[in-house]
Amino acid sequence: MSTHPTTPAQTVGPYLHIGLPWPDGPYAVAEGAPGAVWIRGTVYDGAGEPVTDALVETWQADPQGRFDHPDDPRGARSHPGFRAFGRCPTGADGGYGILTLKPGTVPGPHGDQAPHIDVSLFARGMLHRVVTRLYFPEEEAANAADPVLNSIGDPDARATLVAGAAPDGYRFDIRIQGDGETVFFDV
Amino acid sequence: MPTAPDAASAPSGLYVPGYVRDHDTHPPLDHPGYRSTALRHPRRPPTLLPHTLTEITAPVLGEDRVGEHDHDLTRGHDGEPQGQRIIVHGQVRDSGGAAVPHTLVEVWQANAAGRYRHTGDNWPAPLDPHFTGVGRAMTDAEGRYRFVTVRPGAYPWRNHRNAWRPAHIHFSLFGRAFTQRLVTQMYFPDDPLFFQDPMWNSVPDPRARERMLARYDHDATRPEWALAYRWDIVLRGREQTPFESDEEILEDDE
Ligand SMILES: [Fe+2]
Secondary structure, eight states: OOOOOOOOOOOOOTTHHHHSOOTTTTBSBOTTOTTEEEEEEEEEOTTSOBOSSEEEEEEEOOTTSOOSSTTOTTOOOOOTTBOSEEEEEOOTTSEEEEEEEOOOOEEETTEEEOSEEEEEEEETTOSSOEEEEEEOTTOHHHHHHOHHHHTOOOHHHHHTTBOEEETTEEEOOEEOSSTTOOOOEEO | OOOOOOTTTOTTOOOOOOBOOOGGGSOOSOOTTSGGGTTSSOSSOOEEOOOOHHHHOOOOOOGGGSOTTTTBTTOSSSSOOSSOEEEEEEEEEETTSOBOOSOEEEEEOOOTTSOOSSTTOOSSSOOOTTOOOEEEEEOOTTSEEEEEEEOOOOEEESSSTTEEEOSEEEEEEOTTSGGGOEEEEEEOTTOTTGGGOHHHHHSSSHHHHHTTBOEEOGGGOBTTTBEEEEOOEEEOOBOOOHHHHHHHHHHHHO
């Protein structure tokens, strides 16, 4: 097999809004769909200031833990009306919001994983994306058994990956640097 | 590298081969030459995430995301934009050499004068009423993409004294897996501004920098209409399973 070296990443820069947001980006599922929840949060920099030129993307399983993708060995399965992918730029307050369905349990190499959403963050001033995961606060037992969460030794760090409850969904702030710094993954 | 667990230790496990990790290619998040990285890089080292189903899958986006003329940035206005018309094309492959077909490629760029159509861009260069600077295309069955646009101009920014960005086009790619997601910039050959550009120089390996560089492609030009550049993009490929690796060794011995 020939191995071709990969293309380097570069920052989205300050003008990402020209190319990346989609009108339907924040809606992984339509408004009013049964079970739809908002995931909202603010992105903060190392000075605690909101980051107003970032883009948040989410990718996840459907409520049955399935993916509409040919590489899932269980078979691709679509969940009608559900895109499983969300994309939202941050606003003038550093906030973002994505309307989605709560994912189901997803099998991992060593048993089940707790319901989770993979999150990518792009921004001016970030030469490459960073990746984190969102877990759900009501899933205490599943979270306690989750191998990825358990690979993080510091409980305060681990807690940065568990969303807060909100009236219409969940709250998931992302702190890029400093106090309460979100756990990011080498993906 | 992920290893397959034996069945006894993981009765309910579902192991899937992951994607190669390509840290050597990418810029560090903390790059003092690019001042905005100072407050925007994590201090804690990243936690290793094994590749599970969530990481080896990605949205399968259909042709409905792309309009018929979205690959042509010179259309959609009442007239033609100012500047040098160019064709930018290439192939998207993975590091194993396989084409990445039917994947969304999104681009955005400054106009020929180096000005972005964005409220945050106020430097004294003209906007072009006939240029927005955004394009989209799906790769074909062989992973090929093609855009028609105008060559973007260089533009100043406030990173350091008399700082100018080399001409570039911003690219965003999905690939077929979450691990393959890539946002980057395409540069033009022989740009005199690389020496002072912290973005270009943030990539530690000079050979990796060259992989952000398009090459002039005379064969792809259209006579009396447009010049052409070719830029191939390589996304991360799949880890070989142990079985496939054994096969490779046998093939290599032949
Ligand atoms: Fe730019």
